[in-house]
Amino acid sequence: MKSNQGNVSLVSRQRGVGLVEILVALLILSIGVLGYAGLQLRALGSTNESHFRVQAMAIAQDVAERIPVNPDSLAIYSSAGSWSQAAFADRSMPAGWNQCVTGSCDTASLAQWDILQARYQAWTLLPNGRISANACAANLVCITVGWNDADPTNCDPASEDCVVLEVMPL
Template sequence: MTGFQRVLVRKGGRRDRGFSLIEALVALLILAIGLLGVAGMQLKALQSTHMGYQRTIATLAAQDLQERLWQGLADDSACPDPSSADWKDQMKDKWAPEWGQWLPGIGENPVSLGSGNCVYDISVSWSEGRAAPDESSRQSFSYTVRLPELGGSA
């Protein structure tokens, strides 16, 4: 018998039982695949958290627009016209830059007239920063607001 065989065989002819190198490598491979799965889930969770954060900012931006519409109603005693040059300039010069620091690629004309007097459709859109910079990476949030008609029938 060689020295190697003597290690494997005990007195009485029984072999030692234990893990072979192949079994240990297979166990290590299974563990590595599991850890890759956990890392993938963590990455997806971080992306979802970021998208939720951006949607929250979009909600705040839409509510800010609603407050600006209310301010326009209070200043003029009439529902604001989002197609007017003053309103578009305010959106381009004030609103979009203010919210653009939080939502990259935010749209500059987010408000349109809805289905009736003093009904507005607010649509805030932005570029999803963690996706590829194509059209499919655009996200949007829609919000409908109805202001009371002052001096008219409700």
């Protein structure tokens, strides 16, 4: 009989230990779930960043392909003053959008039209997207596309939201 009473006192002392183990396991699980959710958010941010970089690179590549087609207007393309940083008022097509499609253009008008199209693409495809081009190292034109708060006229692609494409016009 004595041994029977000893078992009862052991059981009563262990009451609630299983609940504490479950609560500790639940705490560890919740920390793991929060960590996983944080990783998912980070992955989503990286996906957006890579999407913006691809869009910016495509816009810069488009401008890089237009410059050799119109070599007489290289001075217009490579002048930072040609690339207004003013935002478009809304997402509608800017004035002069079809000027070189429906009418005839000289080389200077074609360069201005190319710049207008590139600016509009940057503005509509990127958050606060802006583009600039200027003469950089010997015989090169640097095309810079920036988004968010990055200023394309003064941008470091290693630390800011921008891409820089160096082009050697023919």
